[in-house]
Amino acid sequence: MARISIDPVTRIEGHLRIDVEVDGGKVQKAWASCTMWRGLETILRGRDAREGWVFAQRFCGVCTTVHAIASVRAVEDALQLEIPANAQYIRNLILIAHALHDHIIHFYQLSSLDWVDIATIPKADPARAASIAEGYSSWPGNSRRELEAVRSKVKGMVDSGQLGIFSHGYWGHPAMRLRPELNLILFAHYLQALEFQRKACQIVGVLGGKTPHIQNLAVGGVMNAINLNSLATFNMDRLGMLQSLLQELIPFVQQAYFVDACLLSASYPEWFRYGRGVANYLAVPDLPTDAKATQFDLPGGLIMKGDLSSVQPIQNWRDQAFRSSVAEDVTHAWYKGEGAQTPWKGETDPDYTDFQADKKYTWVKAPRYNGQPIQVGPLANVLVGYASGHPLTRKWTDTAFKIISSVHDSGAHGFNLTPEELQSTMGRYLARAIRSAMLSDLALQHWQLLTNNILKGDDTTFNPPQFPSHECEGVGMHEAPRGALSHWVIIDKGAFTNYQAVVPTTWNASPRDEKGIAGPYETSLISNPVVDPSKPLEVLRTVHSFDPCMACACHTLDASGRVIARVKVL
Amino acid sequence: MSTSFVNPTVERPFHRIAVVGLGNVLLGDDGFGPLAVEMFRSLYECDSKVEILDLGTPGLDLAPYLYDADLVVIADAVHPREEETPGTLCVYCEDDLGSSRAQLRLTSHDPGVQESLAQLRLAGHAPSEVIVVGVVPESCGLGTGISLSVLNTCFAAVDTNARLLVERSIDCRRRYAPLQRSLWWLSGEHGRRDGFDS
Numbered sequence: 001m002a003r004i005s006i007d008p009v010t011r012i013e014g015h016l017r018i019d020v021e022v023d024g025g026k027v028q029k030a031w032a033s034c035t036m037w038r039g040l041e042t043i044l045r046g047r048d049a050r051e052g053w054v055f056a057q058r059f060c061g062v063c064t065t066v067h068a069i070a071s072v073r074a075v076e077d078a079l080q081l082e083i084p085a086n087a088q089y090i091r092n093l094i095l096i097a098h099a100l101h102d103h104i105i106h107f108y109q110l111s112s113l114d115w116v117d118i119a120t121i122p123k124a125d126p127a128r129a130a131s132i133a134e135g136y137s138s139w140p141g142n143s144r145r146e147l148e149a150v151r152s153k154v155k156g157m158v159d160s161g162q163l164g165i166f167s168h169g170y171w172g173h174p175a176m177r178l179r180p181e182l183n184l185i186l187f188a189h190y191l192q193a194l195e196f197q198r199k200a201c202q203i204v205g206v207l208g209g210k211t212p213h214i215q216n217l218a219v220g221g222v223m224n225a226i227n228l229n230s231l232a233t234f235n236m237d238r239l240g241m242l243q244s245l246l247q248e249l250i251p252f253v254q255q256a257y258f259v260d261a262c263l264l265s266a267s268y269p270e271w272f273r274y275g276r277g278v279a280n281y282l283a284v285p286d287l288p289t290d291a292k293a294t295q296f297d298l299p300g301g302l303i304m305k306g307d308l309s310s311v312q313p314i315q316n317w318r319d320q321a322f323r324s325s326v327a328e329d330v331t332h333a334w335y336k337g338e339g340a341q342t343p344w345k346g347e348t349d350p351d352y353t354d355f356q357a358d359k360k361y362t363w364v365k366a367p368r369y370n371g372q373p374i375q376v377g378p379l380a381n382v383l384v385g386y387a388s389g390h391p392l393t394r395k396w397t398d399t400a401f402k403i404i405s406s407v408h409d410s411g412a413h414g415f416n417l418t419p420e421e422l423q424s425t426m427g428r429y430l431a432r433a434i435r436s437a438m439l440s441d442l443a444l445q446h447w448q449l450l451t452n453n454i455l456k457g458d459d460t461t462f463n464p465p466q467f468p469s470h471e472c473e474g475v476g477m478h479e480a481p482r483g484a485l486s487h488w489v490i491i492d493k494g495a496f497t498n499y500q501a502v503v504p505t506t507w508n509a510s511p512r513d514e515k516g517i518a519g520p521y522e523t524s525l526i527s528n529p530v531v532d533p534s535k536p537l538e539v540l541r542t543v544h545s546f547d548p549c550m551a552c553a554c555h556t557l558d559a560s561g562r563v564i565a566r567v568k569v570l
Numbered sequence: 571m572s573t574s575f576v577n578p579t580v581e582r583p584f585h586r587i588a589v590v591g592l593g594n595v596l597l598g599d600d601g602f603g604p605l606a607v608e609m610f611r612s613l614y615e616c617d618s619k620v621e622i623l624d625l626g627t628p629g630l631d632l633a634p635y636l637y638d639a640d641l642v643v644i645a646d647a648v649h650p651r652e653e654e655t656p657g658t659l660c661v662y663c664e665d666d667l668g669s670s671r672a673q674l675r676l677t678s679h680d681p682g683v684q685e686s687l688a689q690l691r692l693a694g695h696a697p698s699e700v701i702v703v704g705v706v707p708e709s710c711g712l713g714t715g716i717s718l719s720v721l722n723t724c725f726a727a728v729d730t731n732a733r734l735l736v737e738r739s740i741d742c743r744r745r746y747a748p749l750q751r752s753l754w755w756l757s758g759e760h761g762r763r764d765g766f767d768s
Contacts, residue, residue, distance in 0.1 A: 043596055043714065054754060058596050061627030101631070109630050109689065153692065165688040191693040198634035212628055 001028075002533040009543055010168070016509065016548050018521070019357070020539055022530045027539065030518075030525035032509045033355060033362040041348060044499035049075045049491045050219045050465065052499070056487065057213055059501065062549055064212045065098045065204065066485060067501065070476040074487040075219045077317060078474025079467065084460040085291040087221035089450035092287045092297075093242070094207050094214060095478070096443045100253055101200035102481035102547075103378070103436045107257055107429070108190040111544040114537060115264055116178060116186045118163075119171035122155040124180035133185045136263065136403060139255035141192050142185065150188040170537040175529075178267055179409070186264070189256045196252040203245045206238060221462035226454055239451055246447060250440040261433030262400050265426055266407035269415055275425030275542040277524025278373045279306030281380035282507070284322070284486070285314055286479035287442060289449065293317060297392075297442050298479055301384040304372070306423055311387035317477050326486065326502060329366040332359065332511040339514050340368060343488035343500040344473055366510040366519060367502050375520040376483025376507045377546060379422060379431040385438075386419050396437045397422075400430060425524070428545035467494040480504055482547050508546045521546060584640045587620045587740060588697075589731060592646040592683070594627045595755040599647055599656075599707030599720045602727075605753065606645035606703070610728045612751040617741040633686040639697040641738060643731055644683065647720075648704030656708035657719030659726050664700040701734055703727050714755045 007017035021029040040059050044052055053071035057064045069091055076083060126148040133142035157163060170176070178186070201211050207224070208214025216223045225233040265272070285300030293316060300314035314322055327340035336349040346365075353360045367374070385393030397419065407414040422431055476487040483504035490498040510519030521543060529538050589610060591603035604624040611622045625635055636642050648660055667684055683702075690696040705727060708717040716724075735742040 040596065040712070043712070051754075055596070058594060058626060058755075061594065061625075062629055062631055064626065101634075105630055157692070165685050191689075194633050194637060194689060194693050194695060197631070198637050201634045210624075212631065213624060213626060 004530070004533055004536050004539070006536060006539065009540065009548070016543070017355075018525070018539060018543055019355075020525055020528075020530070020536070022533050022536075025529055025531065027525045027528045027530060030522045031357055031361055032364075032511065032519065032521040034364045034509060041499045041501060044496050047496055049078075049467065049489070049494055049496055052489070052496060053217050053219070056501070060549065061212070062102070063480060063482075065094055065208065065214050066478060066480045067487070068214060068217055069095060070478045070480075070485050070487040070501070071489075072217050072219050072476065073317070073478065074474045074476025074489045075465070075491065076474070077476055078472045078489060078491050079219075079465055081220055081463060081465055082292055083221040083463055084458070085453050086224075086226060086450060086458060086461045088288045088291060088293065089446050089453065090207055090216070090222045090224055090461070092446045093443065093450065094204055095286070096439050096446065097200045097203035097207075097249075099439055099481045100249065100436055100443075101197050101204075103432050104193050104197055104200070104253070104257060106432065106481075106547045107261065108186075108193040110547070111429070111541075112186055112190055112260075112264075113166070113169050114541045114544055115176070115268065116183045116190075117171055117173070117176040118154060118166055118169065118183065118187060119158060120176075120178075120180040121151055121184050121187060122158055122180075124151055124184040126151050126184065129181035129184045132181055132409065136407075137255045137259040139251065139259070141188065141252075141256060147184055147188055150191060151184055154184075154187065170535050173535055173537045174531050175537050175541075178264075182263060182267060182409075182412075186260055189260055192252070192256065196249055199245055199249045203242060203249070206242055206245070218462055220465045221460075224461055226459040226461060228454065239447070239454070243447055246440075246443050250443070253440045254437050258396075258400070258433045258437045259403065261430050262403040263407065263412070265400075265417070265430050266404045266409075266414055267412040268426055271426035271541070272417065272421045272424045274528050274538075275428070275524045275545060276306070276423045277522075277526075278375045278520040279423055280304050280369070280372050280374045281383050282369060282374045282376050282484050283314075283381045283384040284477040284479050284484045285316060286477070287446065297445070298381065299385055299388050299390050300477075300479070301388055302369070303380075303383055303387060306420070308383060308387040308419060311384060313388060317475070322477075322486075323475060325370045327368055327371075328500075328502065328506075329368055329513040331366070331514045332361060333365045334360050334363055335365065340366075340371075343486070343502050344490055344498060346488070346498070346500040362509075362511045364506055364509050364511060366513040367507050368513060371515075373510060373513070373517055373519050373523075374507050376504045377428065377431075378435040378481075378483070379428045380483060381479055382431040382434050383419065383422065392438045392441060393434070396434045399437075400434055425528075425542045425545045432547070467491065469493060471497070482549055483507065505546075505549050509548060521548075584617075584619055584738075584740060586639045587617070587641045587643075587735070588635060588639045589616075589620060589622045589643045589735075590635065590645065591624045592627065592632075592644060596712065596714060598709045598711050598713055598715055599705075599717055600710040601714070601716060601755065602647045602705050602707065602720055602724065603645040605716060605721075605756075606705075606724055606727050606731070608751055608753060609724055610645075610731050612749045613728055613745060614732050615743050615745050616735065620735070620740065620742070627682075629682055630686055630689075632682055633690055636686060636690060636697050636700075638695045640699070641735075641740070642697045642700045643734055644700065644702045645727060645731070646683075646702060646704050647707040647710065648702070650706040654706050655719075656706050656717065657723045658706040659723050659730065660702075660704040660706065661730060662702040662704065667700070667702065703730050703734075716756065 056071035057068040130144040205211040285296040287297035329340040591607035593603035595601035
């Protein structure tokens, strides 16, 4: 029996520790521990509810807009305040651009190197790589010349022995199986991805005034002044600029990223058998298409025990079942108190004990839905969409399955995949790419909705909030890049008296609860193969498939805590 | 204080210059970067090619903002070397970043600056020059606010930013009258304002 402790897990946002017990080449037990305290919400207490989003936007440096939007939605929910249609569309476009940015970074910069072995790239034949890539996609960045340039760059790096930021990779690991040409294609897109991240940021900047911290939000709508006859406001020029940025960004998502995820899936079929974990899924409705938020372009719902036919819809943000079902348990987390509590009554009083596997071992609370652990994220989003017959989800899922079944190459042979099999480590990667392709289509649709509405003569963007003199409570939902996010607020005379954020990574990195039931990270690692305990690459693959972002799930305990990555084999 | 200013011998045509603040305003002195760039914006008027950006703690999301820039000046809290006290101003050039000389504060968003730069370099879109104007923080605990030692240094840091630009023949002048600053996280009044129907 080998006990492996990976602390910190690298190539994620924030600090996470994973402990696993390995026997017979497989993980038998696992613990996910967040090593940073979280107490961000205490900063919000007592503050003006109209300004909460400005602070919430600083919870995390990566998911800035995500928390800003959830925060204004929470206050609007408490006030039962409707916002103008223009405001919905402008917010939606910001959310989509941010999500695309986030998904691109996750696939290439944060996780592709778990699957792509850079050290083999010098052996790749660029002409052959180009012809493989061109067989699946019309992406212009797949030319022989482009791939030859990347190959020689990598060769220079490998020959000099100066791998720089890549020196810690598990190169040559037996679980790395892509042929050199596929490694070259994916790494070429890794480098190209930087340019498209920039375009996604520019879209957020055009709409939000600034990026990464947007300036245009308000409780009640957005502050973009719309006037087609004024140069200084949101006008046809800006709409045109937005459209061309989208048209530059979308081909990279649909022709490079999406296709790469399919090729990766076809090359590592066994990874559709590992990493299922908690098979209860939650997605919240998002991308409202009307002012009252009654219709949504991303459906919400709940799937229990991996049974897609059991999907129960969450129709809108006022869903009563959602409000009464969410609770956070602190039995195994370093907080005072016992058992589960609705977020509206949540407290964050620290009670640190050191890592005690049978008692308290993390700063992350354990959120539960009707007492059950839940997995959130793009996979939940895609499964709920597929199960509820959402046309765009079906279109892109079926397209992915078709590409995967068509792959015929020396290293990979196509196979037929079902939506049920997406419940796996590789399924999470593929679902994120399916979601990105779908969001790209939706970006153009919401651009059109905004443009049509403005051309119709509607220039309203803001309904002023009125705060009652009595206490009121609200929930703000957002289907964020990492999954269902909810901000829970209590407001009295215009100021917050309580504020709790139940973030996607809390659902997924959840520790065991009162009943000893483990969370999604922990259960997904069980039976995961580990060929070489001193190089637990396979553990990282499953952990990275969730796209951990610990910054808002918890926060720095010791600001100067310089932990150096270590793998401990006991 | 480290004074590793690079004196460019040849005048370059500049296309894009970024003055960047890094750090989390909710973690005390870690908010030095955002504070310094906001003060700089308020006190100095620059060439239109100069972008002044409060980027918070972007981790790898930093790369798009440095993409193809000619010059990047980063304001950030840095780890002290042995003898340095809180409020010490430290200026580092890019070569220092890879060495043990400059240790940028580990925020909750590592990896950050070095990884983003390395990726951009490999992709052929790295900034031509990177300078860090750092300060040694006093306290980076949870909460808004900035300690006096860091606040005092902030003015020197802002003037250093300006000097770095001027030395490279980039137009940067002290404003006759400062612009209104938006230091929202430092304002003392929390909560209740006007606008209730009670």
